[in-house]
Structure formats: C-alpha cells, structure tokens
Amino acid sequence: MSALPFEQARGCVAEQVLAGRGEVPSEEVPLEAACGRVLAEPAYADRDYPPVARSLRDGFALRSVDTPGKVRVVGEVRAGEVFQGVVRPGEAVEIMTGAPVPAGADAVIMIERVRREGQIVAVEEPVPPGQWINARASEAARGELLLEAGRRIGYAEVAMLATLGHARVRVYRPPRVAVLPTGDEIVELDQQPLDHQIRNSNAYSLGAQIRRAGGLAELLPVAPDEIEPMRALISRAREADLLLISGGVSAGKYDLVERVLAALGAQFYFRGVLMQPGYPLVFGRLDKLLFFGLPGNPVCTMLSFELFARAAMELLEGRKEVGLPLLWTRLAAPFRHKPGLTRFAPARLSLDGTSVVPVRWRGSSDIVALTRSNAFIMAEADRESWEPGDWIRVLQR
Numbered sequence: 001m002s003a004l005p006f007e008q009a010r011g012c013v014a015e016q017v018l019a020g021r022g023e024v025p026s027e028e029v030p031l032e033a034a035c036g037r038v039l040a041e042p043a044y045a046d047r048d049y050p051p052v053a054r055s056l057r058d059g060f061a062l063r064s065v066d067t068p069g070k071v072r073v074v075g076e077v078r079a080g081e082v083f084q085g086v087v088r089p090g091e092a093v094e095i096m097t098g099a100p101v102p103a104g105a106d107a108v109i110m111i112e113r114v115r116r117e118g119q120i121v122a123v124e125e126p127v128p129p130g131q132w133i134n135a136r137a138s139e140a141a142r143g144e145l146l147l148e149a150g151r152r153i154g155y156a157e158v159a160m161l162a163t164l165g166h167a168r169v170r171v172y173r174p175p176r177v178a179v180l181p182t183g184d185e186i187v188e189l190d191q192q193p194l195d196h197q198i199r200n201s202n203a204y205s206l207g208a209q210i211r212r213a214g215g216l217a218e219l220l221p222v223a224p225d226e227i228e229p230m231r232a233l234i235s236r237a238r239e240a241d242l243l244l245i246s247g248g249v250s251a252g253k254y255d256l257v258e259r260v261l262a263a264l265g266a267q268f269y270f271r272g273v274l275m276q277p278g279y280p281l282v283f284g285r286l287d288k289l290l291f292f293g294l295p296g297n298p299v300c301t302m303l304s305f306e307l308f309a310r311a312a313m314e315l316l317e318g319r320k321e322v323g324l325p326l327l328w329t330r331l332a333a334p335f336r337h338k339p340g341l342t343r344f345a346p347a348r349l350s351l352d353g354t355s356v357v358p359v360r361w362r363g364s365s366d367i368v369a370l371t372r373s374n375a376f377i378m379a380e381a382d383r384e385s386w387e388p389g390d391w392i393r394v395l396q397r
Contacts, residue, residue: 003272003279005381006307006342013283013308014322016269017290017315024318025173031161034153036214037171038318043147046164048137053101057132060114060121061105062092067127073119077102092121101133108132150320172318177215177309178237179206182223182230182248182257183296201367202246202294202301209305213313215242223248230260234286241316243289244309247296249280257293258282266291274381275342277364278304290316297364303344303376306395326378326393332357335377335386342381346373349394356394373397 004012026040055061062071071092077083079098087093087104095101095108107127115122140146146164147157153171161169181203187193188200203219210217218240223230225248237243248257258271261284268284275281277300282293290312294304311322332355337343346359346369358377361369378393379386386392 001268001271003274004270006273006275009270009273009275009281009283010308010311010324012269013312014315016283016285017312020285020288020290021316024316026170026318027173028168028170031158031167031169034161034169034171035155035158037153037169037174038214038314039147039149039151039153039157040170040172040318042145042149043161043164043166045140045142045144045146047142049139049141049163050134050136053136054134055095055097055099055101055108055132056134057108057110058097059095059108059110059112059132060092060123061087061095061101061108062123062127063087063089063105064107064127064129064131066090067107067109067123068125070120070122073116073121075102106130106133150318152314152319175215175241175313175316176218176239177210177242177244177313178218178220178240179203179210179244179246180220180223180233180237181246182225184225186222186247188222201298202296205298205302206244206246206294206305209302209310210244210313213310214317215313225256227256227260227263230256231264234260234264238287238289240289242309242312243286243291244305245291245293246301247294249282249293249295261286261291261293273308274340275307275344276337277344278307279341281308283308295364298367299346299361299364299370302370306397307344324395326395327353328391329353329356329394331355331377331386331388331390331392333388335379335392336384337379339382339384343379344376344395345379346370347375347377347394348373349375349396356392370397 074091076094077099078096082100083093083102087102093102106129109127185197186200187197207217207219220233223233245257248255266284266286271282273281280295281304292309294301314322335358346361347356349356359369359373374397376395
C-alpha cells in the first residue's frame, strides 16, 4: 500500500469516518455547559425577530412625509415600553435605541441631526422611510431555521439559544479517545530518564489536544516493544471511538504497531502520507474502532493529530464536514524545502496575522522550537522556494 498525497489522505479520513459513523449518541445539558459542544437538533425561531419594529438610534420617530419641516413632540418611548398613541401628521415621539417604533411613524432621525426648542423639533433634511428602523422579522421570521444540527456551539450560538428560550440543549456526546504510547525508551513523568530514555510527553500532549478538541481522553499505560503486551493494551481500547497509537509505525525492526493491528484483523485505509514531518502516519479500523498510528517524535505526534485526528474527532461528534483552518499571510524570511512532500515547519505568526517567519528547529523531536512557535507554515509539495513577501499558507497552533 503506497503513501497518499496529503489532501487525498484527509479526504480518506472524512470518507471512512462518515461511512462507519452511524447514529451519534446525544444528551441534554444546561445551556451554560453547552459552549464547545455540537448541537444535536436544529433550533428554530419561536417568533419574529424582532417581534416589532425597533429603533436603531436615540432620536425621534416621525412620518417621513413630514420632513424636512417642524414637528411637535407628543411623547417618549424607551426600550421595554410601548407608546400607546399614534403618531399623526406633524407629530413625533422621542425614542430610545431598542424601543418599539410607535404606530404611524415610519422613520427615525437621530437626535444629533435636529434642533429642538421645547416641544418643537426642526428637521432640516429629508428622512427616507425606514431610516434607523429594524423592521419586524428583518432578522428572522417565526419558524425559520436558525441553528442546524451538527454546528459547534460558540458564544454567539449560546446567545441565540438563550434568545430562543432554550435553558437546556441537546448536544452530541463527545468522542471517547484512547491514547496508547509505545516504546521501550519511554518512562513516566516521575522517573529520572537515563540518557537513552525520554519521558512520556506524547500521551499528555495528545490528552490535552483531545480535550481542547472536545473529546474525552483515556491515557493507557506505555506499551513496550513486545507483541503480546501491545496486543493486550490495544484490546483494552476496543470500547473507545478512536484509538491514537504514538510511535512504532516506522519501518524499524521493533516498530510493531502495524504487525499487531494486522494480526488482530485491522483494515488499513492508508499507510503513509506524502508529508513531512509525519510521513509514516497510519489510519484504519479494527472492527468498530477507528485508529491512527502516529509517528512517535513529539512534533510529528502533535502535528498529525491537528491535521488528521482532530478532523476524525469532529466528525465522530456529529459534524457534517470539517476543514483545515488555514490562513494566507506573507513570509518575512526566505523558505526552502525539497519538493515532493507537503511540508510543515514551525513558525512565528505576527500578532496581526500579516506576516510569518520560520522558527529554527532541529527536526521533529524538537519540542523546544515548537514552544517558541505559534503556527506551522504549510509548503506545497510542488514548490521549492519562497522569498520574503511571498504569500504562504499557515496553520495556527
């Protein structure tokens, strides 16, 4: 099985996750706990929005046909009140932002645009009908679909659901993601590593990424480079929705992950992606369990999650489609790479997002360089060089 181009591999992940997803379980949560979750049922307008015509400015509600000219102020209306009368020819009502527009009025003029002497207001310019009025149902009509199922709930969606009166919200259950680090060189955090050992950073970085993406993380013990212990730990993850295996997917003598998965009856959708870092990435299914075999070097592990596993998680949580949140910006320094692979490199994106500079790093084990970056440059596989000022795509970290 040959390695897939980067975009084709992402498409394969989406296709296979959706094909085997089935019905996503859901649950009800209080609205205050819904932010970050995925909406499991649509939300419709329970009435017209706004339910009455409202003023968009402080000023005077009047009849547009009476302008320009002088009008007499016959009352006042504030937000939360209703003017009981009718605006007749030559009359106006002082109105505050958000207040219902009185019957008979068809326009509002801002208070700064008139001269007032007692109860008489001089309007020196023609006022068009509808000026500074938010018409009834101009935002949404009763029964209109406002939020579709499968949408990630942010603060704007929380505001919308509160406006609609949803004190509780039905959301999709977050995906359960098991993390299995592998390798004889891995020791736990409370141990002092020998020179040939490293601490178990991948399990904790993946756990953080899973939680940030809205999932439930289960960190399994480190699997040694032995077939039976690895088989037993993979079997422990069978109840999860997704298994992330860190390390053991290259072509070395003791890279056993694919061998163990194959012996368990796994189906592989791809073995390798034409990208750097992250070429040895593996994706497949073991019965109902989706899995990724992530390259073990820390930067590879973290980047592969963001590029592939995050998309799988979002689809498992009820999203209908996912995209990679890339932005275009200008390079502030030259960048070179060998064509043939889609290349990702740690970089520093300016605060205003207008420029990016590559961060010096020493390969995919260099966590220090990653902590000094806030983005990855994405270099196309068919291009070799970029100069300062050239546009390039960036994935924020």
